Amino acid sequence: MSDLFEDYSAAAGRSGAYDEMFAPGQQARSSYGQVAGALRELSLADVTARADSMARTFLDRGVTFDFAGEERPFPLDIVPRVIPADEWSVLERGVAQRVKALEAFLNDVYDKMAVVADGVIPRQLVTTSAHFHRQVHGFEPAGGVRVHISGIDVVRDAAGTFRVLEDNVRVPSGVSYVLENRRAMAKGLPEAFGQQLIRPVEEYPRRLLSALRKTAPAGVDDPTVVVLTPGVFNSAYFEHTLLAGLMGVELVEGRDLICRGNRVYMRTTAGEQRVDVIYKRIDDEFLDPLQFRSDSMLGCPGLVNAARAGGVTIANAVGNGVADDKLVYSYVPDLIRYYLGEEPVIANVDTFRLEEPEAREHVLDRLDELVVKPVDGSGGKGLVIGPDASRDELDALRKRIIADPRGWIAQPVLQLSTVPTLSGDKFGPRHVDLRPFAVNDGDDVWVLPGGLTRVALKEGSLIVNSSQGGGSKDTWVLADSPQVPVESIPRPSIAVRERVSVWPVESNWRDSQKEQQQQQMSDAQEVAANA
Amino acid sequence: MLSRIAESLFWIGRYVERADGTARILDVHLERLNHLPMEEQRSVAQELLAVMGARPQSEEFGLDELLHALAYDKHSATSIAGSLGAARENARRARETVSSGLWESLNTTYYGLNQHRKDVVGTYRFCNWVLERTAMVSGLADTTVSHDESWLFLVLGRSLERADMTARMLSTRDVLSAGMSWVNMLRCAGAYESFLRTRRAAFGDQHAAEFLLLDRLFPRSIVYALRDADDCLAKLDPSAQRVGFINDARRIVGQARTFLEFHRTDDLMSELPEHMERVQKAVSQASDAISRKYFNQADELAWVGEVS
Numbered sequence: 001m002s003d004l005f006e007d008y009s010a011a012a013g014r015s016g017a018y019d020e021m022f023a024p025g026q027q028a029r030s031s032y033g034q035v036a037g038a039l040r041e042l043s044l045a046d047v048t049a050r051a052d053s054m055a056r057t058f059l060d061r062g063v064t065f066d067f068a069g070e071e072r073p074f075p076l077d078i079v080p081r082v083i084p085a086d087e088w089s090v091l092e093r094g095v096a097q098r099v100k101a102l103e104a105f106l107n108d109v110y111d112k113m114a115v116v117a118d119g120v121i122p123r124q125l126v127t128t129s130a131h132f133h134r135q136v137h138g139f140e141p142a143g144g145v146r147v148h149i150s151g152i153d154v155v156r157d158a159a160g161t162f163r164v165l166e167d168n169v170r171v172p173s174g175v176s177y178v179l180e181n182r183r184a185m186a187k188g189l190p191e192a193f194g195q196q197l198i199r200p201v202e203e204y205p206r207r208l209l210s211a212l213r214k215t216a217p218a219g220v221d222d223p224t225v226v227v228l229t230p231g232v233f234n235s236a237y238f239e240h241t242l243l244a245g246l247m248g249v250e251l252v253e254g255r256d257l258i259c260r261g262n263r264v265y266m267r268t269t270a271g272e273q274r275v276d277v278i279y280k281r282i283d284d285e286f287l288d289p290l291q292f293r294s295d296s297m298l299g300c301p302g303l304v305n306a307a308r309a310g311g312v313t314i315a316n317a318v319g320n321g322v323a324d325d326k327l328v329y330s331y332v333p334d335l336i337r338y339y340l341g342e343e344p345v346i347a348n349v350d351t352f353r354l355e356e357p358e359a360r361e362h363v364l365d366r367l368d369e370l371v372v373k374p375v376d377g378s379g380g381k382g383l384v385i386g387p388d389a390s391r392d393e394l395d396a397l398r399k400r401i402i403a404d405p406r407g408w409i410a411q412p413v414l415q416l417s418t419v420p421t422l423s424g425d426k427f428g429p430r431h432v433d434l435r436p437f438a439v440n441d442g443d444d445v446w447v448l449p450g451g452l453t454r455v456a457l458k459e460g461s462l463i464v465n466s467s468q469g470g471g472s473k474d475t476w477v478l479a480d481s482p483q484v485p486v487e488s489i490p491r492p493s494i495a496v497r498e499r500v501s502v503w504p505v506e507s508n509w510r511d512s513q514k515e516q517q518q519q520q521m522s523d524a525q526e527v528a529a530n531a
Numbered sequence: 532m533l534s535r536i537a538e539s540l541f542w543i544g545r546y547v548e549r550a551d552g553t554a555r556i557l558d559v560h561l562e563r564l565n566h567l568p569m570e571e572q573r574s575v576a577q578e579l580l581a582v583m584g585a586r587p588q589s590e591e592f593g594l595d596e597l598l599h600a601l602a603y604d605k606h607s608a609t610s611i612a613g614s615l616g617a618a619r620e621n622a623r624r625a626r627e628t629v630s631s632g633l634w635e636s637l638n639t640t641y642y643g644l645n646q647h648r649k650d651v652v653g654t655y656r657f658c659n660w661v662l663e664r665t666a667m668v669s670g671l672a673d674t675t676v677s678h679d680e681s682w683l684f685l686v687l688g689r690s691l692e693r694a695d696m697t698a699r700m701l702s703t704r705d706v707l708s709a710g711m712s713w714v715n716m717l718r719c720a721g722a723y724e725s726f727l728r729t730r731r732a733a734f735g736d737q738h739a740a741e742f743l744l745l746d747r748l749f750p751r752s753i754v755y756a757l758r759d760a761d762d763c764l765a766k767l768d769p770s771a772q773r774v775g776f777i778n779d780a781r782r783i784v785g786q787a788r789t790f791l792e793f794h795r796t797d798d799l800m801s802e803l804p805e806h807m808e809r810v811q812k813a814v815s816q817a818s819d820a821i822s823r824k825y826f827n828q829a830d831e832l833a834w835v836g837e838v839s
Contacts, residue, residue: 059642060635060638060639060642061631061635061638062623062626062634062635062638232620232623232624237623241623241626241627242627244627245626245627245628245631250532250533250536250627251627252533253535255535256533256534256535266533267533267534267535268532268533268534269532269533269534269537269680269767269825269826
């Protein structure tokens with residue numbers, strides 16, 4: 001191994017986490033064989049040059065996220081995260097299972113609440129959730145699906161076991177980086193693609209569009225799908241344009257839409273055109289000023305009524321937030337058993353429910369050893385990592401927990417697994433998580449092979465969010481059999497026809513005669529012509 | 532297509548062409564300005580800015596301020612940097628509609644704006660670079676975007692702005708009448724060689740003005756640009772082919788073009804300022820009419836309740 005990995009095993013030993021690339025003793029795991037081989041051939045100058053050119057491409061292509069009003073490229077590291085086929089098949093099953101359970105839970109919660117009547121979860125838990133919206137109670141959405149798109153965050157603990165960290169069934173973002181990262185890596189580290197069978201990700205937009213069309217309101221033959229974005233200043237705007245572009249549908253803002261008679265239309269140059277399916281990328285609170293925040297400039301009045309009347313499909317459905325409430329998360333294994341009659345494929349992270357007095361007392365005693373999260377947060381907002389927090393922060397947290405125990409959960413600090421990541425002039429272990437994406441068309445849950453691997457770029461940091469100094473890695477799922485499609489370079493099979501049309505200047509006899517005459521005029525010129 | 536996107540495309544066309552036109556005008560006039568004595572330089576700089584449609588920000592307005600105002604000021608829609616920035620912002624909002632080649636060339640241009648020295652010599656290079664980039668943007672727009680409605684809006688914006696820019700270019704002749712030759716004017720429009728080949732030695736102010744105003748084959752002439760705009764409008768709204776025009780924009784553009792085309796050219800030179808004024812007015816009216824017809828949005832959220 002080149003000196004880029006010189007201090008790696010020492011650094012990996014300090015963190016005590018599971019390393020995805022190296023088994024103890026700095027032996028590359030078999031899934032990483034190809035990557036290790038490719039990196040071995042590279043010098044520091046090669047690696048930096050490639051990393052720079054990848055960053056430059058991202059800026060030119062506008063692969064950015066908006067941070068405090070500024071467009072920043074999303075840092076992509078040159079070492080991919082590789083998931084062997086057998087591990088992936090477990091993840092795939094686990095993610096699909098979870099999505100099905102959450103779908104069933106949402107249908108139940110906005111209907112009869114059998115899950116409460118049967119004593120699986122307390123009624124109060126559902127009704128106190130900030131994202132339980134009574135506005136959408138009591139109707140089945142057009143198309144019958146609530147969780148069209150989901151992102152289930154998983155991490156690997158120190159023992160190497162995958163666990164689910166949280167569910168995102170409202171507006172999961174990040175899939176655009178999965179698509180862009182693969183394109184960038186094909187240019188950044190082409191050697192590693194060589195003989196390995198890597199499963200492609202480019203299918204995603206097609207799958208998404210077909211799922212959206214399939215869940216259109218009944219009776220629409222050729223549904224019109226749109227992506228609804230809050231606008232150009234949203235941090236995920238790039239993703240909205242990419243998905244709309246790849247699906248070939250319009251990207252609309254709230255002001256482009258109008259609801260009339262429980263149908264939704266968009267304003268076009270040819271007048272108003274009916275919209276059947278809305279892929280909603282704005283928060284529920286801003287969607288419909290008639291039902292939610294009346295000061296919202298982002299949404300369109302009347303959308304919820306239109307959805308209730310079955311005139312439009314909104315994906316994901318309004319009110320999904322109750323399912324990714326982090327307190328509900330702690331019940332998901334029970335929900336899987338209740339709705340599907342199966343054991344969970346991927347375990348949860350142990351979670352303390354702070355409403356239970358014993359758990360709360362236990363947690364308050366050990367605040368400095370635990371991670372405490374707000375139940376309705378996303379993007380790492382409000383999260384406190386006990387060992388890294390100051391005494392003042394912990395005291396403030398303690399007060400807030402006592403004031404609102406429903407608002408928080410606590411979990412042990414997980415040593416997320418690490419992957420080598422370029423930092424300065426060498427590779428060091430950095431913590432990663434993984435967000436696989438699932439698309440549900442009502443009949444079947446399809447999980448995108450791979451997903452977004454986010455990496456904390458600071459040594460020892462466990463916070464991977466892009467808004468807090470995180471980057472990403474391309475995620476490769478290896479194929480174990482030739483049955484599944486893989487990334488491949490098409491073989492050249494075209495017959496060569498040696499015919500290039502030219503008008504050969506030098507073969508024109510007049511030109512060559514003239515040239516001779518001109519050459520005789522000066523010896524010096526002759527030398528130049530023959531040289 | 533969405534009205535909002537159509538509007539963005541129209542303005543991409545306009546802004547890119549504006550950057551191109553401004554770079555051409557600036558490039559040629561810088562050469563002249565450099566030779567003038569300090570006092571005259573000041574007044575000419577101010578007049579030049581006025582022709583481009585802006586007012587000096589401060590009393591002290593000289594060559595450096597002119598460079599800033601026409602080339603580097605990112606907050607002004609008159610400057611090259613401002614136009615290209617605005618074009619890129621519009622493309623960012625219409626990114627799923629335009630081709631990635633077009634978007635990337637605008638985005639790369641935007642990031643390249645800062646990489647030039649902002650003195651006189653640097654500005655020459657800057658102008659050249661801008662001409663290259665805008666040519667690339669137009670080329671990519673023509674070769675990588677389907678020539679459907681979206682492209683028509685882009686070309687419509689481009690043609691209108693081109694007519695406007697050529698009119699401004701011709702108006703600048705007034706500003707520098709002492710010494711600003713028609714050769715420079717033709718070079719400015721990139722028309723010098725074409726003009727020589729058409730008119731051979733018949734060289735005079737009258738002929739050059741005619742060429743830039745009325746030539747039916749040279750693409751930067753006003754008549755050519757207005758005809759392009761008219762074609763786009765006709766394709767965008769193919770209704771009403773038999774009698775008259777319902778479309779305000781078509782009427783305005785058509786009137787402006789025919790007025791020029793069918794005008795007696797004997798007294799062209801004396802009437803030039805008047806013509807230029809008319810063309811610029813027509814362009815701005817046409818632009819308004821187009822927004823009214825195609826881009827009009829209800830600004831406020833309105834809720835229309837159930838019908839029954």
